[in-house]
Amino acid sequence: MNLSPKQQKILDCIRESLQQKGRPPTIREIGEVAKISSTSVVNYNLNILQEKGFILRDREVSRGVKLVDLASVVPEGPLSSELVRVPLVGRIVAGLPVPIPETAAAFNVEDTIALTRDIVEERGPVYALEVKGDSMIDALIHDGDIVIMKRQSEANNGDLVAAWLKAEKETTLKRFYRESSDLVRLQPANPTIQPIYVHPANLDIQGKVIAVIRQV
Amino acid sequence: MNLSPKQQKILDCIRESLQQKGRPPTIREIGEVAKISSTSVVNYNLNILQEKGFILRDREVSRGVKLVDLASVVPEGPLSSELVRVPLVGRIVAGLPVPIPETAAAFNVEDTIALTRDIVEERGPVYALEVKGDSMIDALIHDGDIVIMKRQSEANNGDLVAAWLKAEKETTLKRFYRESSDLVRLQPANPTIQPIYVHPANLDIQGKVIAVIRQV
DNA sequence: CTTGACACAGAACAAATGTTCGTGTATACT
DNA sequence: AGTATACACGAACATTTGTTCTGTGTCAAG
Numbered sequence: 001m002n003l004s005p006k007q008q009k010i011l012d013c014i015r016e017s018l019q020q021k022g023r024p025p026t027i028r029e030i031g032e033v034a035k036i037s038s039t040s041v042v043n044y045n046l047n048i049l050q051e052k053g054f055i056l057r058d059r060e061v062s063r064g065v066k067l068v069d070l071a072s073v074v075p076e077g078p079l080s081s082e083l084v085r086v087p088l089v090g091r092i093v094a095g096l097p098v099p100i101p102e103t104a105a106a107f108n109v110e111d112t113i114a115l116t117r118d119i120v121e122e123r124g125p126v127y128a129l130e131v132k133g134d135s136m137i138d139a140l141i142h143d144g145d146i147v148i149m150k151r152q153s154e155a156n157n158g159d160l161v162a163a164w165l166k167a168e169k170e171t172t173l174k175r176f177y178r179e180s181s182d183l184v185r186l187q188p189a190n191p192t193i194q195p196i197y198v199h200p201a202n203l204d205i206q207g208k209v210i211a212v213i214r215q216v
Numbered sequence: 217m218n219l220s221p222k223q224q225k226i227l228d229c230i231r232e233s234l235q236q237k238g239r240p241p242t243i244r245e246i247g248e249v250a251k252i253s254s255t256s257v258v259n260y261n262l263n264i265l266q267e268k269g270f271i272l273r274d275r276e277v278s279r280g281v282k283l284v285d286l287a288s289v290v291p292e293g294p295l296s297s298e299l300v301r302v303p304l305v306g307r308i309v310a311g312l313p314v315p316i317p318e319t320a321a322a323f324n325v326e327d328t329i330a331l332t333r334d335i336v337e338e339r340g341p342v343y344a345l346e347v348k349g350d351s352m353i354d355a356l357i358h359d360g361d362i363v364i365m366k367r368q369s370e371a372n373n374g375d376l377v378a379a380w381l382k383a384e385k386e387t388t389l390k391r392f393y394r395e396s397s398d399l400v401r402l403q404p405a406n407p408t409i410q411p412i413y414v415h416p417a418n419l420d421i422q423g424k425v426i427a428v429i430r431q432v
Numbered sequence: 433c434t435t436g437a438c439a440c441a442g443a444a445c446a447a448a449t450g451t452t453c454g455t456g457t458a459t460a461c462t
Numbered sequence: 463a464g465t466a467t468a469c470a471c472g473a474a475c476a477t478t479t480g481t482t483c484t485g486t487g488t489c490a491a492g
């Protein structure tokens with residue numbers, strides 16, 4: 001994902017501050033390092049970095065910046081995998097569209113789940129949602145499971161997507177296959193359950209599922 | 217070196233703030249955790265902790281406290297969770313007992329999966345197995361899912377266990393409920409599927425499932 | 433030429449945050 | 463009894479810090 005040179009410098013500054021001072025930098029410290037004279041420009045770029053999924057911000061606290069990809073902060077050790085902090089932005093409920101974050105900030109995210117690159121290879125922004133109810137059983141997803149998703153409004157064949165069915169007013173998690181220009185097959189994960197066929201116009205692709213986590 | 221209980225609490229607070237929020241606490245945050253109502257008392261105790269060599273303070277910056285002894289922080293760093301490397305010891309196949317490692321070394325394990333304490337709270341040995349085939353569908357577990365287990369040969373009611381059914385020569389993953397001294401109910405996760413009832417003598421508990429990971 | 437998006441800037445302000453001051457209590461020592 | 467030290471407290475204040483506002487400049491597209 002493309003970053004401007006200033007944005008890359010800001011990320012470097014945050015990383016170095018954590019490593020060298022044991023604390024994230026202030027807005028003004030970032031400005032000094034990145035040669036940005038105005039706190040509003042630092043704030044503007046931090047908001048962009050949050051939208052792009054590189055950082056999380058806590059509002060109205062000092063040094064309220066967290067790196068999402070912590071890999072570069074962990075000292076090299078016996079562990080080769082990188083850490084990823086995934087924001088838990090809401091819930092999947094059958095009768096509602098999936099809450100899709102424009103930014104993590106839009107949801108006032110406080111909860112995150114720490115995973116590793118073994119589980120989340122996706123480098124772009126990802127987010128987590130908790131499943132409520134038994135409606136995702138045909139996706140072999142249990143009440144309480146955590147679904148890790150990435151934003152994607154166009155589906156490719158075989159993608160496991162969160163789809164909002166407009167006519168039925170229902171969210172479903174199924175594999176997407178385009179059968180023809182006006183027919184989409186949504187295939188449940190459970191092979192004993194029949195797929196459903198819908199017109200593409202009835203469908204709103206809300207994201208692609210990349211992992212499911214179940215704690216027993 | 218003797219610390220007062222409040223001073224010990226202050227150190228714990230600093231450590232936890234670094235681990236959970238990725239930044240040191242403010243004077244007021246320390247006061248909240250250590251039940252000290254006055255910022256000057258926090259300040260006084262921080263100065264003592266610095267004199268005693270437990271912390272370093274940077275004056276007149278926000279969150280200007282550093283732990284001197286990083287031993288309890290470094291493995292985690294500004295990370296929210298410890299990393300856990302889980303050995304991937306084999307596969308769950310319906311027609312075979314689950315391979316239960318005595319130790320990881322016994323299996324000459326080369327594969328591991330890196331997870332975090334957000335996912336694996338269990339402090340004892342855990343191991344991972346990959347599910348092969350559709351036999352665990354009634355547990356809402358898909359072919360290819362990774363099941364995280366711990367060794368446990370006795371089940372408690374409600375535990376999700378891997379059980380080897382001797383007569384049927386089959387492994388199953390179901391919640392265990394002891395109905396009587398000679399009847400065990402094995403309850404699938406999928407609520408639309410009926411449980412099975414077996415005699416305890418027909419059952420070999422091979423481990424308890426603590427998490428399931430699905431990569432899509 | 434106009435418009436919109438993006439990046440940048442300074443200033444002002446509100447809130448967060450650290451420091452200092454004056455005071456009180458309890459305990460130990462002389 | 464007096465003194466010193468440790469620990470505690472609320473309040474006030476100074477400074478740091480984050481957010482918002484208003485404005486400007488550049489560039490690409492129409």
